[in-house]
Amino acid sequence: MPFLHWCCRVPMAAEPPAELVDLLEQLGLSGRSELRRVAGTARRLARGLPLFESVWVDALQWSRLLTPYQAQQINAGRAEYLRVGHYLIRSPLPSAGYCRWFEAQRVGCGKLVRLAVRRVGGTRAEQLARSLEQLRQKCSDLPSVHLAPVVDTGQTDGTVWAAVPRADGLTASEWLSRHGRFPPPAVLEIARQMLEALAEIERIGLCHGDISPLALMVNRSGQAVLLHPGLRPVLRPEEGFGHDDLPPEGYDGVAPEQVRDGAPASTATDLYACGTLWWRLLTGRSAAAGGDALGKLCALQRAEVPDVRQFAPGTPEVLAEMIARCGRREPGERPQSIAWLAQRLGPPTPEGRKQLASAVRHPSGGPARWVHPAKPALGGRDARMWVAVVAACVVTAVAAFWAIWREDLAARRPRHGPTAKAVGPFDPAKKRAASDAVAPRAPDADSTTASPSDMAAGDVAQRPPLAASARPEPSAPSADSASGPVVPAAYVAGQREMVVEVADREAFLSAFRALRAGQTIRGAGDRPLVVAVPPGGLAVRDEDVWFENICFVPPHRAEAISSGTSWLVGLRVSQVGFRRCFFRGLAGAPEKIDAIRWSYPADRAVYREGLPSGQIQLQDCVFDQLGAAVACHTAGAVAVRFDNALALRCQRVLALDHAPRWDEPVVLSLRRLTVRGGGPLVECRYQNLDEKPGRVTIRAAGCVFFLERDLPLLRFVGPQPPDPLVAAIRWTGSGSVLAAQGLVAAWIRPGSGAQKLDDSSLAIAGLIRSELTFAGPLSSEPRDSRTTGWQGPLLSPDAPGIDPARLASPAP
Known part of the structure; x- marks a missing residue:
């Protein structure tokens, strides 16, 4: 009898790991009894391999005692996140x-x-x-x-x-x-x-x-x-x-x-x-x-x-x-x-x-269903012949209708004036081709837009004001346009704001005085139109306006000094954009002026009532010999975005007049920015620091930072050590290069010199150090600042830094 018992004895199943049993019981997912019930499933899943912990977890999921997400978290070692409160x-x-x-x-x-x-x-x-x-x-x-x-x-x-x-x-x-x-x-x-x-x-x-x-x-x-x-x-x-x-x-x-x-x-x-x-x-x-x-x-x-x-x-x-x-x-x-x-x-x-x-x-729509025929309609050879015949007929019909449609479209194409067109990226070649191909029409008596020559010659008070939305209003069809194409109302309603092109400084100032929210002022010509700002600078007070192909320069030196001009463009609104613009300061001036002074909100009572927010977009812009590219005197949540921009000999790229509070996040988005000469990238001046200041997020992709010797990327100027502010900075991105001798962060206490900060506490990702070489010496010409040499692995095969082909050359 004992021998019979020994022959009939079945090997016992391996016990689950004790750590897994304790974890599942602690989470309330299952106990030892449930694990024993799935032992057979675990052996089948293992297929002769040892019963690892993951095999037991898969067996529990297979038996529907765990959900797929729970099994995934346990296998990844994040089981503690599955229990939240009770x-x-x-x-x-x-x-x-x-x-x-x-x-x-x-x-x-x-x-x-x-x-x-x-x-x-x-x-x-x-x-x-x-x-x-x-x-x-x-x-x-x-x-x-x-x-x-x-x-x-x-x-x-x-x-x-x-x-x-x-x-x-x-x-x-x-x-x-x-x-x-x-x-x-x-x-x-x-x-x-x-x-x-x-x-x-x-x-x-x-x-x-x-x-x-x-x-x-x-x-x-x-x-x-x-x-x-x-x-x-x-x-x-x-x-x-x-x-x-x-x-x-x-x-x-x-x-x-x-x-x-x-x-x-x-x-x-x-x-x-x-x-x-x-x-x-x-x-x-x-x-x-x-x-x-x-x-x-x-x-x-x-x-x-x-x-x-x-x-x-x-x-x-x-x-x-x-x-x-x-x-x-x-x-x-x-x-x-x-x-x-x-x-x-x-x-x-x-x-x-x-x-x-x-x-x-019973929804009317739904995913498409494929229906297979019960039997093929044609044999292989017949099918190939008919497919060839049908394809030839389709190609012939499409070619015939295409030719007829193109002739009809050319005959019915409407003509547009040269000064009002939909907003789009500025391309001088396309602009010249369009002006050669389309003849300008005479302005209507009740037109709400004027040509550059009209704006230059006439006084702005004598011309009708532009519509606030700057969108064309649909009008009743005339006898001449009755045969023209019908534009859907949805297309007219969704059209982008209109553009006013200007040919000289007087036309620019006239258009600027009549500027309305949503409009764009664009300089005519291949090179940026040079505009000497009035004494005291240009003050923008209209939302969502854009400036394209403009070179902003200060007034004459004596006039600028006597008038106390400290910035070229002053913003008192939440959203403004600049595309293919050039900002140039006074060479050799003891006190350099800022390109953009952003003072928002103009009424600080708005900040007390709610948290305002705003952004500045700078695309294909050049900043040369300036105090700051953007000087922020703002309150609230702000964002500044540089896309393919060049900063030459600027004392600061972004200047903050105070340390942001906990409810004032700052976002600095950098894409293909080159900073050559001058520096730092960001300067923050403060008198008091909160225990937990607002987060400063810097996203840099494909940028080049070649600063003057001993100047850092980030500079803090204030009486207290900037440790809380440094901890609030998040630098993310990829493919950016800092010159080998460049510093990351420094602190200046008023009345003393700069102190290098330990950058180990800074959260910086996607920034490498390397020797840098450029196509030419430091000058105002963008092509001289094209990056030609660097060392280090980058995700993109393109050279970091600016694309000079998209930037404007300096005006003579």
């Missing part, structure tokens, strides 16, 4: 970027929720946790069935979290990506249900703050649910150009005043977000397009919502009217309240709910 993360969910969203279950009861997680650390985590708890208490009595408010909050080891009830269905973003767009009756019902929920939020003195396709759920029963009202204003109270760290879809629902003025979330911003969301549900596209965060923010700042009936003709009249009113750029022009808007659209109806349920269950 919730266990199951899988990630789509997120707008200001926090991470997960599907999670409460430990013990297994209830599923949507969990928002954000890791901040320090005292900031405690402040956010208190704000989230206040939000939970405020939302505790919301009765609407169309809301999924915050029901639980907490903070653990620098991680704050908020739980939202799990809603069935799909987000509007997922539905749109699968099926295109909603039917107009379904959108009307969604709008009515949303307003019923938002009216409850408005009643308790709260605003949603994140009305977007990612925060709207629709289900098969015809119900629309708004997720996490009030959460985004707590986690991300500020928007603007200094906060461009989200993906483009993360800015859906952000209002223009939030980008322009840093205004907080309010009922007015919720109304704008409602209009843009309904517009997107009807059209299947965003009202403010942008391929990246910067493009999205620019579109949000200057654009209004177009008429939705151009893209969705079947939109109900009342819904189209409310979308137009909600999408106004100025908050005062939008509806006065959510309740008023809900009264105009009416309450939800059973019929509307049925239509929404039908749209969700």
